[in-house]
Amino acid sequence: xxxxxxxxxxxxxxxxxxxxxxxxxxxxxxxxxxxxxxxxxxxxxxxxxxxxxxxxxxxxxxxxxxxxxxxxxxxxxxxxxxxxxxxxxxxxxxxxxxxxxxxxxxxxxxxxxxxxxxxxxxxxxxxxxxxxxxxxxxxxxxxxxxxxxxxxxxxxxxxxxxxxxxxxxxxxxxxxxxxxxxxxxxxxxxxxxxxxxxxxxxxxxxxxxxxxxxxxxxxxxxxxxxxxxxxxxxxxxxxxxxxxxxxxxxxxxxxxxxxxxxxxxxxxxxxxxxxxxxxx
Amino acid sequence: xxxxxxxxxxxxxxxxxxxxxxxxxxxxxxxxxxxxxxxxxxxxxxxxxxxxxxxxxxxxxxxxxxxxxxxxxxxxxxxxxxxxxxxxxxxxxxxxxxxxxxxxxxxxxxxxxxxxxxxxxxxxxxxxxxxxxxxxxxxxxxxxxxxxxxxxxxxxxxxxxxxxxxxxxxxxxxxxxxxxxxxxxxxxxxxxxxxxxxxxxxxxxxxxxxxxxxxxxxxxxxxxxxxxxxxxxxxxxxxxxxxxxxxxxxxxxxxxxxxxxxxxxxxxxxxxxxxxxxxxxxxxxxxxxxxxxx
Numbered sequence: 106x107x108x109x110x111x112x113x114x115x116x117x118x119x120x121x122x123x124x125x126x127x128x129x130x131x132x133x134x135x136x137x138x139x140x141x142x143x144x145x146x147x148x149x150x151x152x153x154x155x156x157x158x159x160x161x162x163x164x165x166x167x168x169x170x171x172x173x174x175x176x177x178x179x180x181x182x183x184x185x186x187x188x189x190x191x192x193x194x195x196x197x198x199x200x201x202x203x204x205x206x207x208x209x210x211x212x213x214x215x216x217x218x219x220x221x222x223x224x225x226x227x228x229x230x231x232x233x234x235x236x237x238x239x240x241x242x243x244x245x246x247x248x249x250x251x252x253x254x255x256x257x258x259x260x261x262x263x264x265x266x267x268x269x270x271x272x273x274x275x276x277x278x279x280x281x282x283x284x285x286x287x288x289x290x291x292x293x294x295x296x297x298x299x300x301x302x303x304x305x306x307x308x309x310x311x312x313x314x315x316x317x318x319x320x321x322x323x324x325x326x327x328x329x330x331x332x333x334x335x336x337x338x339x340x341x342x343x344x345x346x347x348x349x350x351x352x353x354x355x356x357x358x359x360x361x362x363x364x365x366x367x368x369x370x371x372x373x374x375x376x377x378x379x380x381x382x383x384x385x
Numbered sequence: 386x387x388x389x390x391x392x393x394x395x396x397x398x399x400x401x402x403x404x405x406x407x408x409x410x411x412x413x414x415x416x417x418x419x420x421x422x423x424x425x426x427x428x429x430x431x432x433x434x435x436x437x438x439x440x441x442x443x444x445x446x447x448x449x450x451x452x453x454x455x456x457x458x459x460x461x462x463x464x465x466x467x468x469x470x471x472x473x474x475x476x477x478x479x480x481x482x483x484x485x486x487x488x489x490x491x492x493x494x495x496x497x498x499x500x501x502x503x504x505x506x507x508x509x510x511x512x513x514x515x516x517x518x519x520x521x522x523x524x525x526x527x528x529x530x531x532x533x534x535x536x537x538x539x540x541x542x543x544x545x546x547x548x549x550x551x552x553x554x555x556x557x558x559x560x561x562x563x564x565x566x567x568x569x570x571x572x573x574x575x576x577x578x579x580x581x582x583x584x585x586x587x588x589x590x591x592x593x594x595x596x597x598x599x600x601x602x603x604x605x606x607x608x609x610x611x612x613x614x615x616x617x618x619x620x621x622x623x624x625x626x627x628x629x630x631x632x633x634x635x636x637x638x639x640x641x642x643x644x645x646x647x648x649x650x651x652x653x654x655x656x657x658x659x660x661x662x663x664x665x666x667x668x669x670x671x672x673x674x675x676x677x678x679x
Contacts, residue, residue, distance in 0.1 A: 189553060215556045223554035229547035232570040232676065242555035245565065291551070298555065 128372040130349070130362045132162045140165040140332040141186065141221070141302055146198035146208075148181050148190065155181050156356045159198060163302075163349075168324065168333040170343035170364065173353030173379070179336050182353065183304050186334065187221040188214045202302075222295035226307040228287035230279035230294070235271055238279045238290060239297045257297050264330075265293035266323045285316020289323060296327070303327070305335040309342070321346055340380055344368045352376045414655065421652025424645045430653070433603060434630065439642035443650050445601040448617060449624035450657075453518055453597060454587050456620065457525035462579065465530055469537035474549075474563050493531035498591035500528045505595035516623040521597025528592045529582055536578030540571045569676055577669035584661035588654055590628035598623030599633050627654050 114122075132139060139162050146159030156178035163169050171179040184190045186200060188207070191214065200208040207217050219242075231238050239261055240254045249257075258275065262268040267289040271282075279290055288308060295303060305324070309317035317339075324333060325346055337343050343350055344364060351361040352375075360367060360376040371377045428442060435441030468489075476482040504524030514520045544567050552562030568575075601624065604617045611618040625633065631650050634643055 187554070189550070215558050217556075218554060219556040225547065225550055225554070227547055229545075229551040231548065231551065231566055241565065242557060245557060245561055294551075294555065 124374045125372055126359075127357075128360045128362065129160060129358065130162075132164060137162075138165040139163065140202075141334075142201045143182075143186070144199040144201065146182070146185060146196065146200065148178070148185055149195040149197075150193065154356065155194070156185075158357055159185075161351055161358060161361055163332060163334055165332050166329060167348040168328055168335060168346050169349040169351065170347035171334065171336045171351050171353060172338075172340065172343050175338075177353040178356040179351075179353040180306055182358075183306055183334060183336050184223075186302075186304055187218050187223055188212075189223060219298045220300050221302045221304060222298060222300035223304040224288070224291055224295055224306070224308050227311050228282075228284055228291050230282065230287050230290050232278070232280055234276045235279050235282070235290060236275040239294050242294070242298055261293040261296040262290075264296050264323075264327060265289040266319060266326070267293055283316070285312050285319055288312060288316065288320055292320070292323060296331075300331070302332045302334065305333065307336050307338060310338055317342075340368075352379060354379070414659075417648075417651050417655050421648040421650075421655075424649035425652060429649055434601060434646070435640055437640060439640060441640060441642075441646060443627060443630060443646070443653065445604055446625055446627045446630040446650070447653065448604070449518070449597070449601060450587055450626040450628070452617065453521050453525065453593070453624060453626055454583055456518060456522035457529060457586055458579070458583060460522060461526040461529045461533055464526070465533035465537055466575075468530075468534045469541060470563060472534070473538045473541040474559065474567065489531045489534055492527070493535065495528075496591075497528050497589060498594075500524055501592040501595045503527070504592065509596060515621065516596065516598030516600075517621045518597055518624045519620045521593045521624065521626075522620070524592045524596040525586050525589060528589060529586050532585070533578065533582050536582060537571075537575050540574035540578055541567060543574060544570050572676060573669040573673035576672055577665045580661050580665035580668060584658045584665075587661065588628050588658050590626070590632050593626055593629050594632070597626060597629070599625050599629060601625040601630070 142162040143159050146156065147154065148156040148159075159182055161169075171183060173179045181190065181194070185194070185196045185208075188196070190196060196208055198208065199206045202217075202221065205212075207221075231241065233241065236258055239258045240249070243249060243254070243257065259268060259272075262271065267286060270286060271277075271290075279287065282290060288311075292303075292308070308324075309320045312320065321342060324335070327333065335343075335347065347364045349361065350364040350367040352359050352367065352371075352373075354375055360371060360373045362372070366372075367376060368380060371380065428440075430442060430447060431444040432440075432442030433445050434443060468485075472482065472485065476485075501524055504520055504527065508514045508520040508523050509516060514523075548566050548570060549559075549562055552566045553559075557565070602622060603615065605613075605615040606617055608616045609618055610616050611620065613619060614622060627650055631647055631654065634640070634647050634650075638647070640646065
């Protein structure tokens, strides 16, 4: 028997027409511990609205990936979370951290950034020794004994999986490290401040595949002590390491869900197009 | 003509042009050194000048040059550093900073003789500082400030913004980042700029003729009390520098060995400036190595 109903549309088209335009996973605060959340975040560069309707919740001790094409607003969003955009953009809306809106004038941003650390795309160690790179931000604010500092250096380098490679040359210049080592040093430097949340802006996109894999491993190990939010261009990376994924498109968050759902059965057609490589 | 031939001709022409530049430079240096070096001696470098008889030296002028240089640097470096930090690290792009930048540019293209005359009218006459090391140092500061500010600003601008972001992300304030991250990383290039500008200041004559004066009274090198008039350190005494001395003896010198003194003094001036230039790069590289691998 042949199907006589020629009007029946192919499944993909059916989904396209009936799928929602937007889906944002809403966490139940009873079941999930929320480390950070944004409420109607809007970012303007001058008069230009670069991001709007930014409503996301980030679960504690999980890795959340922010994905999307270049210019989709994901980095803009990430950099707003610890107010790194203050000089260049106007950020409206609430960013709730431990019950406090950190997107207000009276917040001490320098103190706040010690709780919400950040690692950038290009490794940016200071022109100092490996040891000083890690201890510098600590000693600039408080008094520590040599033993305490030694311990911080060792733990944070171990957490960043760099200790074994550099433990005998801690007083060497950090500029002599390879790209992957430098990036892990930068992660160790951020960890030395014992932040709650670690923001990473494409931390492995400037690295070769081996260094990139090392950074990924490092992040997975850090998960049980830190809440990690990572911007990445690498879909495999997002699928491999993250628990949640948010898909950004043209300045809006189109879909936010568990990573396995996003990558197997996205609810929004646009997300499906993006992760299957049909655009972007 | 095909591309290959054209390229060969262009390469040849460019080589020729740069050789001419190098040739002129070496010819001038060679001329000055060959003429001047035979007259150099310990006596020449250390004894005072003589106005009417042969056998005078340039000791006092040499000392004056260095003393003025140090004073001028002590005044101009902190100001230039502050201005450069403001312009590169803090200034927003608005009309106010645009005006400052334009002012610095104009100041840097001011002829030094105009700076000298301005210094004469304001400091020597109006403020009654007289022909003195202090007047000279202030005039040199005016002459040096825009160039030094620009040079330090360039040094700071060479430090990538990644370093500033790194500081901010670690919860360091802008000032802490500037002080502990940006400045240490920029020190080698700042030092190079300072030493190069020192060479320029050392050879300056026009700005000093009417400010530090054209006479070099005898000094008592045993007296280091800056309040005594014959003390080398007294900033209120007139002080003819080496460059001014060369100008002076060539325009109105009457000593019999005038040509020899002029040639010798020129050679000393050139040698010191060359030393400044060569040491600038070396010192910068050395500092960079030392600072980056503490």
